[in-house]
Amino acid sequence: MTVDVKVDQNDLLKQLTTELKLNFKQVKSVIDLLEEGNTVPFIARYRKEMTGSLDEVQIKSIMERWNYLQNLESRKEEILRLIDEQGKLTEELTQSIKQAAKLQFLEDLYRPYKQKRRTKATVAKEKGLEPFAQWMLTYEASSVEEQAKKYINEELGVESTEQAIEGAKDIIAEQLSDEPESRQWIRKETTTKGKIVTSVKKQELDEKGVFEMYYEYEEPVSKIVPHRVLAMNRGEKEDVLKVSVVPPVDTILAYLEKKTITKAGSPSEAYVKEAIEDGYKRLIQPSIEREIRSELTDVAENQAIHIFSENLQNLLLQPPLKGKMVLGVDPAYRTGCKLAVVNETGKMLYIDVIYPHPPKNKLEESKAKVKDVLNRFKIEIVAIGNGTASRETEQFIADIIQEGYKEISYIIVNEAGASVYSASEIAREEFPDLQVEERSAVSIARRLQDPLSELVKIDPKSVGVGQYQHDVSQKKLNESLGFVVETAVNRVGVNVNTASSSLLQYVSGLSKTVAQNIVKKREEVGKFHSRSELKNIPRLGAKTYEQCIGFLRIIDGEEPLDKTPIHPESYKEVNQLIKSLGITKGNLGSKEVMDRLSTIDVRQVAEDLGIGEVTLKDIMDALMKPGRDPRDELSKPLLKKGVLKLEDLAVGMELQGTVRNVVDFGAFVDIGVKQDGLVHISKLKKGFVKHPLDVVSVGQVVTVWVDSVDVQKGRVALTMLSPHKED
Template identity: 65%
Template sequence: MPVESVFDRESLIKKAAQDEKLELKKARAVIGLIEEGNTVPFIARYRKEMTGALDEVQIQSLINRWTYLQNLSGRKEEVIRLIEEQDKLTKELKAAILGAEKIQTVEDLYRPFKQKRRTKAAIAKEKGLMSFAEWLLAMPSSSVAAKAETYISDEKGIASAEEAIEGALHIIAEHAADEASIRQWIRDETLRNGKIHSAVKKEELDEKNIYEMYYSYEEPVARIVPHRVLALNRGEKEDILKVGIQTDTEKIVRYMSKKYKVNDNLQSGVYVQQALQDAFKRLIQPSVEREVRNELTEKAEDQAIHIFSENLRKLLLQPPLKGRVVLGVDPAYRTGCKLAIVDETGKMLYISVIYPHPPKSKRDEAEALVQQVMREYEVEIIAIGNGTASRETEQFIADIIKKNQQQTAYVIVNEAGASVYSASETAREEFPDLQVEERSAVSIARRLQDPLAELVKIDPKSVGVGQYQHDVSQKKLNESLSFVVETAVNQVGVNLNTASASLLQYVAGLNKTVANNIVKFREENGKFTNRSQVKKVPRLGLKTFEQCIGFLRIMDGKEPLDKTSIHPENYPEVKELLQSIGFTTSDTSTAKLTEALGKLAVEQAAEKTGLGILTMKDITDALQRPGRDPRDELPAPLLKTGVMRLEDVKPGMEMQGTVRNVVDFGAFVDIGVKEDGLVHISKMKKGFVKHPLDVTAVGDIVTVWIEGVDVKKGRVSLTMISPGE
């Protein structure tokens, strides 16, 4: 039987479209565009007619499925070839392999044909005991011992009837263990009815009793939630817990016996059942348990990565506070609070350090300096990092505002990763003359002005909005977080004349090298005045130009369309459209043009220019609001002028807070006291909540009510359900 390719591009696209619940023509268009070298942000933004306006997440999900199906097809082809080389490929086996939907199923089918090490069954076969095993499986009623004696042979190394029986049972056990349908049934049974259990192994290693609830723990495999899977894995890795899976052995062996038509009233049937018990316990159970735990871990990792990604996306897309002079404060005790003032563009104006807290406690001196620099630099808002000494520093700043009756407000800024940035090569290049701590104060101030531009300078894993992010596949985590950052950057767009290389590298089609080349070109030649100049940047070819240019904006260039999200490929049609209604490109964002475009029938305009309706709608939106930032439509950060102590918080109080982190079991909300309060998933809204991310996300400003306060432990429990509901 000749080896033939099982890779059929069209059938794989159909399968991917079906799995992702997409129309075939949309899926076909996306795969075609990807194969031509187009990027996900470019396809989502500028090829809507072809894809039916699929968003970045849908496109990436389709690509992931397509890639998996390609790998699956490749493995099927390889396995068919390997079995065929052994001259053991039947029509039925080939059909089963071709019909498999998972790589695991293909591996199960291939298992009997794999080159094995010298197993007990292999040794028994070498001794000529295969025919004895087949005799037993036929369920004869005659004496097994008498039959076994006929296999005794000094030449073959079979010294007794017992040895012959033992060898035959090893052959039967291996045969059962290699049976794909049996392994699949046992795997499914374990997932359906198995129980994951844990016991303490080395309690002395659990100094903080983190794993105490798992010292004697049991839960159905089908119901265990992702964060508990990862907690058990971590406890096992740290040698504190012993983890395993329990199954109903009797039920499984009964199933196997039925498959082999075992008659346990016969002596041969009793022996075969013994072989099947051995097959399960010795050969199947350990590997199926490993596979099931791997499957649980993979699902838990995917969930943890999804939560981290969603939290990161919300953090990156927090609304900027543009055009304000900001005082950034990086709080600390012993080393002092670092101060940095940046102007409206993020340029550093002033740097210093104060010691308002113990051990130095120079509060009066610190207060005088803060008041002086706030007046001198006309500080409009203060950004305080939320790390060590944050609440004491907040109280210090609130006291200054109250004492001087100033209009200045402050915001608590998530400083996670600021120290990582401060010690990075990027920070050293940007501020070579500053100490590490001083750089972090600048970063905190800039995070308030433009969170996206500042956060892209940091490894996304250091942003601190995840759950068990160090326990998951780092490759998958990095891929997912890079996708989130790339999507966020391209949704917002980038100012070509002010963006750092850190920001530019995430623009569609660009990489670190080309991003650095853009910055270098800008430094050597001055500001870009039109988008076409980008073609002169070294290593930036025509395909890259096509992919990136729509996301790069020039706010004060020669061509007014360059500050919009309109792609240069559509400039001729846009100019033709404007001319037909009596305007030019210099009229963008004027009230008259906005009014005229508001009356324009998009369908007619699309027909007139030959562009699609979806593209035309994007163009008319961009002409009315050039330089639009989607983040501006989100609620601004919560500005504060005063501080509360934990002791002041009482049950029943209504408060506003900022969501700092979302996890599987709820959300942590900063309500302005020392510790973030927890809203448990059951307290997020009336009725069933599948996941906290369905209700809220990082950066959201939410109304909460105090449920309980434990001053001693520093814990606050919150609810988002109004007491009247």
């Protein structure tokens, strides 16, 4: 039969609208804008009127779901064509395929028609036993053995009635295993009533007992949480564990028998039952187990990637400590602590090394050198990396501060990924004359000054805020983390005259090559004086210019609007607005500008200028706060002047700490001792907490109380539930 497989795109858009609970115009606008080559950050920031102010995450959700639906429709077309070519396409099957909402169900429908490799059933069919199998399923009253004799054929390899019966059972078993409705029911039944069971396979491979909890473990499939799925998968991959899904076998066999055996008591009933059991245990059960495990892994991976992405976003958007002279210290024992002084703009002024710890123990010499640096460069903050010898170095710096430098503070900086950066090509280009460890000290200082600018130089997977990141799809993880970095960079905006190519390549529309071309041009001719000069950058065409330019800032340029997030496409309207209010561009951000703008009738002015109200509000916000940095609204890093040891902690002690990592089961908080303390999900706040991310985020400064201390194991349990008052 000939079928029309083309689907109206509007029908897909309507489906998407319903699924995402948005209106049709929003969804269609996003798809149209994406297909025109616009980037997600550009659409989110400069096409709010068209999208109804959807943010980057919502736009990305539309894009991903649209791609899924497009792929689903393409697969439907292909399957309909393949079945039609076999001459087996019916009206009913066509409708089922067209209405399939998931790829999984679509593949179930196609399964009976899929070209298979040689199976027991295909061999039996080659021996001419298919009619015999179909006869068995009619449940006639005559003898099965007598009927089987008709199919004995030595030329085809059927030498006995037993062989004929076995072949017929193989055909029935495969036929049952391909039946879409049964597979759907069995998959659901196994998911809701089955258990995931683990046992130890090779305990000797688990020296530290990492997987001890799973040596003998079971849990309902429907209840298992994502991080346990990933832990089991890792244990299985490392050959420590055996993992299996145990289904409700008796219930499933009873269902298949009831569905398949239409006449009880017939001579073929016993043989069909055997075929059902064989078909389920040999064909259906292993296949369904793989599908369920794959689905559990997908959910777990998505959750792990989501947590990593949220943590990374919060880390990247940590408030910068602007305008501070910083001493960066990369701690170590044998190779010494590397020192780097970085000025207010991030320029390195000084590099050295000291040996305050064993084995060299040059304590007094090291103190003198640090004091000289503090005095000579008017240091305001010391940034200490949290790696090897961090706590000893913290004590060393704290002692110096107590000796007449009380106006100086210090902070422990998470140096995860600093060594990766230091050995990278980017670092070698930036500091060709420095040793790897010296580059680390510069990176640590700069992370404090501007976390975003420094962290974009590092592979996001190396920044230390993940959970099972090595156990998930690296392609999916890279895409998600890349999107997070891109979103963070574009929300903040980039100073085009100071940004590295590492930072510029995350700006909307800019490729790595164009980012490098911008830096090269800047180095050749000096700083840019206007956004329009960027039109002369090689390979930065009109479309790229449109996508990137609103996110690039020129702070002291010829055009004051160039330092704002206002897009040049709106400059004409902005100039009209400024003129009508009688204010000057040189006065942006002043009280006068704020007063004038706060009195206007937004609806009327938007109409007069021929722009949308949402766009006008964004323009007004930019004119009132031209240099606004969204990171400035977040809590500032926790600065310190004294040291705390694990032995100093007592149960009930109140402390302030910085959230370093958020995982499924709680949050790790740096309270200034060697190990981060864990606040279990049950101790984050009073009442039910669905996920720790709903309560805390990376970089947040929180008040905690010590719940328990294990000095031997170096573990601290914390609580955010105040012992003194109701939360």
